[in-house]
Amino acid sequence: xxxxxxxRSPWVWVGLVALAAALLVLPFLVKNYRxxxxxxxxxxxxxxxxxxxxxxxxxxxxxGHGAFYAIGGYAAAILMDRAGMPFWAxxxxxxxxxxxxxxxxGFPALRxxxxxxxxxxxxxxxxxxxxxxxxxxxxxxxxxQGIVLSKPEPPFTFRLFGQAxxxxxxxxxxxxxxxxxxxxxxxxxxxxxxxxxxxxxxDHPIAASAMGIDLPIFKSMxxxxxxxxxxxxxxxxxxxxxxxxxxxxxxFLSITILVGVVIGGLASIPGAIFGAIFIQFxxxxxxxxxxxxxxxxxxxFLIFFMYAMPTGVMGVLRTLWMRWRxxxxxxxx
Amino acid sequence: xxxxxxxxxxxxxxxxxxxAGTSAWAQKxxxxxxxxxxxxxGAIHPYSxxxxxxxxxxxxxxxxxAKVNDDxxxxxxxxKYFPLDDGYNPAKTVEMTRKLVEEEExxxxxxxxxTPSNTAIQKYLNQKKVPQLFVATGATxxxxxxxxxxxxxxxxxxxxxAKIFAAHILDTKPGAKIAVLYQNDDYGKDYLKGFEDGLGxxxxxMIVSKISYEVTDPTVDSQMLSLKASGADTFFNITTPKFAAxxxxxxxxxxxxxxxxxxxxxxxxxSVLTPAGVDNAVGIYTASYLKDPTDPQFQxxxxxxxxxxxxxxxxxxxxxxxxxxxxxxxxxxxxVQVLKQAGDNLTRENVMKxxxxxxxxxxxxxxxxxxxxxxxxxxxxxxxxLARFDGKTWQLQGKVYGR
Numbered sequence: 001x002x003x004x005x006x007x008r009s010p011w012v013w014v015g016l017v018a019l020a021a022a023l024l025v026l027p028f029l030v031k032n033y034r035x036x037x038x039x040x041x042x043x044x045x046x047x048x049x050x051x052x053x054x055x056x057x058x059x060x061x062x063x064g065h066g067a068f069y070a071i072g073g074y075a076a077a078i079l080m081d082r083a084g085m086p087f088w089a090x091x092x093x094x095x096x097x098x099x100x101x102x103x104x105x106g107f108p109a110l111r112x113x114x115x116x117x118x119x120x121x122x123x124x125x126x127x128x129x130x131x132x133x134x135x136x137x138x139x140x141x142x143x144x145q146g147i148v149l150s151k152p153e154p155p156f157t158f159r160l161f162g163q164a165x166x167x168x169x170x171x172x173x174x175x176x177x178x179x180x181x182x183x184x185x186x187x188x189x190x191x192x193x194x195x196x197x198x199x200x201x202x203d204h205p206i207a208a209s210a211m212g213i214d215l216p217i218f219k220s221m222x223x224x225x226x227x228x229x230x231x232x233x234x235x236x237x238x239x240x241x242x243x244x245x246x247x248x249x250x251x252f253l254s255i256t257i258l259v260g261v262v263i264g265g266l267a268s269i270p271g272a273i274f275g276a277i278f279i280q281f282x283x284x285x286x287x288x289x290x291x292x293x294x295x296x297x298x299x300x301f302l303i304f305f306m307y308a309m310p311t312g313v314m315g316v317l318r319t320l321w322m323r324w325r326x327x328x329x330x331x332x333x
Numbered sequence: 334x335x336x337x338x339x340x341x342x343x344x345x346x347x348x349x350x351x352x353a354g355t356s357a358w359a360q361k362x363x364x365x366x367x368x369x370x371x372x373x374x375g376a377i378h379p380y381s382x383x384x385x386x387x388x389x390x391x392x393x394x395x396x397x398x399a400k401v402n403d404d405x406x407x408x409x410x411x412x413k414y415f416p417l418d419d420g421y422n423p424a425k426t427v428e429m430t431r432k433l434v435e436e437e438e439x440x441x442x443x444x445x446x447x448t449p450s451n452t453a454i455q456k457y458l459n460q461k462k463v464p465q466l467f468v469a470t471g472a473t474x475x476x477x478x479x480x481x482x483x484x485x486x487x488x489x490x491x492x493x494x495a496k497i498f499a500a501h502i503l504d505t506k507p508g509a510k511i512a513v514l515y516q517n518d519d520y521g522k523d524y525l526k527g528f529e530d531g532l533g534x535x536x537x538x539m540i541v542s543k544i545s546y547e548v549t550d551p552t553v554d555s556q557m558l559s560l561k562a563s564g565a566d567t568f569f570n571i572t573t574p575k576f577a578a579x580x581x582x583x584x585x586x587x588x589x590x591x592x593x594x595x596x597x598x599x600x601x602x603x604s605v606l607t608p609a610g611v612d613n614a615v616g617i618y619t620a621s622y623l624k625d626p627t628d629p630q631f632q633x634x635x636x637x638x639x640x641x642x643x644x645x646x647x648x649x650x651x652x653x654x655x656x657x658x659x660x661x662x663x664x665x666x667x668x669v670q671v672l673k674q675a676g677d678n679l680t681r682e683n684v685m686k687x688x689x690x691x692x693x694x695x696x697x698x699x700x701x702x703x704x705x706x707x708x709x710x711x712x713x714x715x716x717x718x719l720a721r722f723d724g725k726t727w728q729l730q731g732k733v734y735g736r
Binding site: 031032033034036037040130133134135138143144145146148237241242243245246247248250252283287291292294295 | 380381382383388391392416417418420421422423424427428431432434435436447448449450452453455456457517518519520547548549
């Protein structure tokens with residue numbers, strides 16, 4: 001592996017700085033509506049990353065992460081609406097709450113493997129939108145009507161390229177910061193000892209426990225961490241959309257997040273971004289192509305992607321990198 | 334003639350006619366989404382997802398606009414239609430609304446469908462001062478010009494319909510003892526409030542029992558037993574389709590035969606009355622405002638011929654029996670009327686002003702049902718006709734109720 005060498009190369013740093021500058025200027029180059037879509041991409045990227053920790057790295061399939069996304073969203077909405085909390089303070093609370101619930105969900109996951117776990121989590125995804133309508137909690141959740149939120153105003157304002165820093169652009173920077181933080185956390189968690197343990201459990205649980213990895217703790221913790229990521233994404237999503245209701249979190253959302261994981265590339269951290277771009281934009285493209293059967297078009301896209309890139313977008317990028325990086329070229333010549 | 338030439342000619346005419354000409358041109362006013370050639374109309378319907386059956390409405394609206402354009406447009410302007418899909422997901426409705434307002438820059442956001450979806454976008458559209466016009470939901474909260482001057486409903490609101498049932502009861506059976514079953518949420522309470530308001534002072538004495546159920550309840554059996562035990566001879570059934578079917582069936586099983594009023598939410602023969610047993614449903618009343626395309630009495634005359642010709646030419650593959658096509662046809666006609674009235678003053682403000690100044694009838698509304706609004710009345714359709722189930726179809730009762 002030549003990755004340490006790559007990181008030391010000055011060109012990589014130039015590239016990173018250019019990328020960061022582009023990300024900072026981007027919202028001022030496009031219309032508000034696009035900024036809003038970019039915000040959703042960042043939110044979905046965190047959610048997809050959360051599920052990827054569980055499914056990609058640890059090999060546990062969850063069809064219920066939409067439920068954690070919903071719980072995170074509702075936690076943020078209720079805290080903002082009822083307790084008058086600032087939106088940023090709700091994010092860690094939503095994350096902690098989902099960590100707890102995810103950890104508890106992890107216990108049955110110990111006994112259930114593969115398809116059985118998928119079905120158990122699917123039950124969660126089906127139940128949560130209905131439970132949100134439950135009468136006893138209606139005074140907080142707003143029942144079927146949901147909760148309308150106010151978008152946070154930027155604390156200061158300035159203009160760049162003739163575009164003002166308004167609430168959407170402000171939220172973009174907040175979302176970008178949170179997403180960067182979550183990706184950095186995931187990177188640190190998964191590139192080290194813990195990440196290797198998770199992969200070992202995925203690939204060979206018996207060998208992993210023989211090596212001294214505590215399976216129950218690791219599996220439950222992974223479920224909790226994964227749910228926490230998705231919960232934070234849900235809370236951010238609620239702030240960005242400024243509305244939550246049971247219909248916002250249908251059981252299809254869970255499938256959508258899983259689609260993002262697979263399209264982006266299983267067990268790939270940057271893949272989450274590509275997965276998020278797919279789940280945000282492809283339904284819109286499908287809708288523009290056909291009003292009669294948008295989901296059929298979506299299905300065609302999905303099949304095409306799976307056929308052309310069976311290992312996800314990151315898998316293809318990795319293959320291309322391996323083939324054309326300077327090192328191999330020299331070795332083969 | 335391109336735009337530049339057009340402006341030149343216009344300037345020439347204006348000069349020739351002096352002050353008269355200039356004042357006429359000064360009246361042309363536009364907001365984003367309108368110009369001399371076209372008017373951009375955005376609409377959001379669920380073409381995918383759990384409520385995709387309603388996608389037919391969005392398609393019918395587009396097909397009607399196509400006809401209007403073929404006939405020369407509105408005051409010489411063509412309609413450019415932007416139909417978007419939200420999959421009945423409010424988060425997506427927000428995104429699509431922002432696309433219409435900020436990217437496509439449409440003049441109005443027309444007929445968005447669903448109560449949660451409209452709740453999600455109401456604040457945004459009112460802040461941006463973009464018309465949220467003729468929303469496709471029955472909640473009563475859309476007609477509140479004081480707080481939300483940019484939002485207006487279309488079909489009879491739940492409260493309006495409940496008042497119609499109340500008026501019918503006061504007409505035909507002033508001494509009725511009424512039992513009410515209602516779903517315990519905003520929709521059920523909306524209906525109940527309208528019903529009590531409609532009965533007025535007599536509500537307290539006439540309603541002998543009102544019992545709610547939860548959407549999560551498996552059945553409404555115990556509620557039905559209590560309602561029967563109250564000794565009521567009239568029953569107002571405020572339930573969604575599944576519970577409506579259960580309630581009708583249970584009433585027959587326990588031998589309770591009150592005069593039965595069923596809210597139009599559950600008036601489907603196929604999905605409510607048939608599973609409940611059509612024999613059990615004979616005699617039930619509901620209310621409606623659109624012509625049912627399967628009802629033979631409406632399948633004649635110019636209005637029917639126009640509708641059929643439009644369906645055949647512009648929607649050849651659509652289901653002629655689907656009442657959603659009638660709905661889309663009618664609501665599109667409502668918007669066309671608003672835009673006609675707006676003339677050359679195509680600002681968003683004037684669109685709302687004209688929408689609040691309607692007094693028209695439309696061909697596929699039931700005879701006697703009209704579209705009437707005022708600056709303090711944002712409920713376009715408030716009249717309905719009662720219909721009685723004869724074991725096969727709904728038989729209209731002839732008299733129109735409502736304001």
